[in-house]
Amino acid sequence: MAGFVAVLRKDLTLELRGGESTLALVALSILILIVMVFALNPVGGAADAPIAAGALWVAMIFAGMAGAARVVLAERDNGCLRALYLSPLDRGALFLAKLAAASIFMVVAEAAVVVMLVLFFNLDFDGRLARMLPALALGLVGFAALATLLAAISGRVHAGDLLMPLLAVPLYVPALIAGVKASAAALAGAPWSALADWLRIMAAFDVLFIAAGFILFEHLLGED
Amino acid sequence: MDAPLIEARGLFKSFGATPVLRGVELEVAPGRGLIIIGRNGAGKSTLLRLLAGLGAPTAGDARLFGVSSRKLEPSARRRLGMLTHQSYLYPNLTARENLEFFRALYRVAAAPTEIPRWLERVGLARFADERVRAFSRGMEQRLALVRALIHRPDALLMDEPFAALDPDGAELAATLIREALERGCAVALTAHRELDFAADRCVSRELVRGRLLDSGAAPARTDAEPRLAHAADAR
Structure with a gap:
């Protein structure tokens, strides 16, 4: 637990100082959202709920690939990832600390994106947004877990940076579909029961990605 | 003699078809030092990486505290x-x-x-x-x-610890390493040429084309100060 806290505190200190991951996430998310608005030309209101939900998730995923992975990739500066590998820190705890840091950065970015989404799609700040939060939270944690895992893999292989987008999207598709459906239903004012199945699917994916990361991180950090 | 804390047994490492280490055998007991001397590209850094468990050997075994370096528990990594x-x-x-x-x-x-x-x-x-x-x-x-x-730590692996240090810094590093040796730490360090410090505790061996040559006694100190001539070269 002490190691988890030390790594998370260090990552947050570095982020507060440099802001690289969060700024990249926010800027890229908003840019993607703007492109989607221009491309789809929404009329606003509940009728655009599926489009708004789709735009939100596209922004989250593509920005997340650039930003969330940095919590692992930044450790390669000065060989710091090797220092963590050699330290007595449990590698599962290291994965969880990195996941927590990536999730926090994504929460900040997504908060900004949701505000922009409301403005661009002429939505109301009401209970429908609150109903979308569980889907966003589950999707965000799952994607952060996947991005952290893939970032560790990408450091081991030639041209690993290319691997990240090639693997992240296909692996995340089931959770993405569930997230978009749940968000669209929430924005359209559907009852909780209409969201429940989608949320269960997302929760299952979160458990899968987090468990995979917790178990595999140790093997992915070593070198050949 | 105490059991060695740092060991290599028949250690081979190749990158593709290029052999870097060829059957390296070494052991370092508590309170003893091994200075691995070699030219650029001799395989010194690779050897230390394998000893630390940062890389997988092609054949043979690198061990720390009697355990394969790739399988160290957190309690061993702490040492x-x-x-x-x-x-x-x-x-x-x-x-x-x-x-x-x-x-x-x-x-x-x-x-x-x-x-x-x-x-x-x-x-x-x-x-x-x-x-x-x-x-x-x-x-x-x-x-x-x-x-x-x-x-x-109980075992220290140091890749050219005097590199980039000025004479005062090199002297300080030598003192810190000597203190570690005196409290029983096993030290394996690399250098480009002979080092004249802690001669009573250290042995120098040369790494040539991936083979660690048989040990010889480190040269005796000739004055009160350790000579770290390579530190100036490294700057």
């Missing part, structure tokens, strides 16, 4: 100190924050004065709250020495 060409320091953290982080990582129950004392010792007290990115290479190397030693 290892490593110094490489990379400082393993976070450029955007201050010197003090870096040491606090590694102290927490290694669960060192040190007094609050411990870190200022270390910084004072390596001549960085004035720069305690400066970010490492503003440090010169030599300052970073001094801080990296503290990072490698702050948890009082």
